[in-house]
Amino acid sequence: MNNRAIVLGANYYIGLSIIRCLGSQGIKVTAIDYSREGTYGFASKYLDEALIGPHYKEEPKALVDFLIEYAKKQKYMPILFPSADPYVEFIDNYLVELKKYYLIPQTEKGLYTKVMNKKTLHKIAEDYGVLVPETVRLNEDNFIEKIEDTIKYPCLVKPVDSPSFVSRFRKKLFKVHNKQELEQAIKKATDENLEVIVQRIIPGFDDHMYTFDAYINQENKVTHWMTCQKYRQYPINFGASVYTGQKYTQEIYDLGAKFLEDIGFKGFAEIEFKKDSQTGKYYLIEINARTTNLNSLLSKAGLNMPYIAYRDLIGSPLKPKGITHDTNLVFWxxxxxxxxxxxxxxxxxxxxTEVLRSYFKPKVYAIWDWKDPKPSFVFLNKIMKRILKKVFK
Known part of the structure; x- marks a missing residue:
């Protein structure tokens, strides 16, 4: 295994988990970020090289040149791993240039961006017969009437482009309870030139959220997969996983695997579904076209997804595997x-009492690892600085 792995982004635990998954297999890993400040992934013992490069948004062309020059110095083609949505969009935008120098799973330029974009994802899902929440777009006739008659309040004002929205508002969406709040939310988004849609809230507590995590090989077949059930997320009700358990759910596999293969997806993907508490039907909420929050859980359960992708891309694939039993493992x-x-x-x-009872499960931690403790201390130092800054302010 001579090909070096390049991880884009090391200032969050997803990048750290990719570094650990690959470095623990003896693969040389280089992490690239735009700043060293708070970048705790750089502290991992599994990292062979840490580099500072141009910012993916402020200087995207410079980052492309940086990556190409780096790859030219390597004897074997490196493999590129994005750790966050903006890096996925960056790779998708420059896929043709980057694939000349890097091994990258996606082969169709623009597909990753399409499935990350709420508007185009919903169109694709509808075309393939997958349920999505009822949606109204701002340019539709009788916009307000459709919301009041079909969507009903409370409802969700969601971004078409999630990374840009989250970057601006530090949340994934706006929940509104009446016409006034709806108009205010839309104005906030449009003032920032961000396109939004309005969606019905699928009934059910956060434990009605499920994920299908899968690797789809270069022959467009799901080879490795696992299903999970969320217990808690942050921000609550409409956020990211913070306490999620592996839970074998055949129906989620049946829906997710067929859909990803049908649309020609290749690489790692996580589909989020929500089960309607009234009808029992599963609705597709979003797709993460990259390694996700639950990567450490997947690895502990027996699916080292970054390593699976690495082996597939170098032409030495691992044996297919799905987790078809409950392990009781929980990501925390x-x-x-x-x-x-x-x-x-x-x-x-x-x-x-319900919260305390939930903690009696074997846990897989987002950041802490007995074998690689240093990143946790760097992270704690980062949090303490943030707290002290608030206190003295």
């Missing part, structure tokens, strides 16, 4: 879960 991002728990209890969606 303690820092944000504690913030979430406070809000769940405050809004009376959970009791303290």
């Amino acid at each position: 991002y303690a820092y944000e879960d504690l913030l979430a728990v406070k809000d769940y209890i405050k809004t009376k969606q959970l009791t303290l």
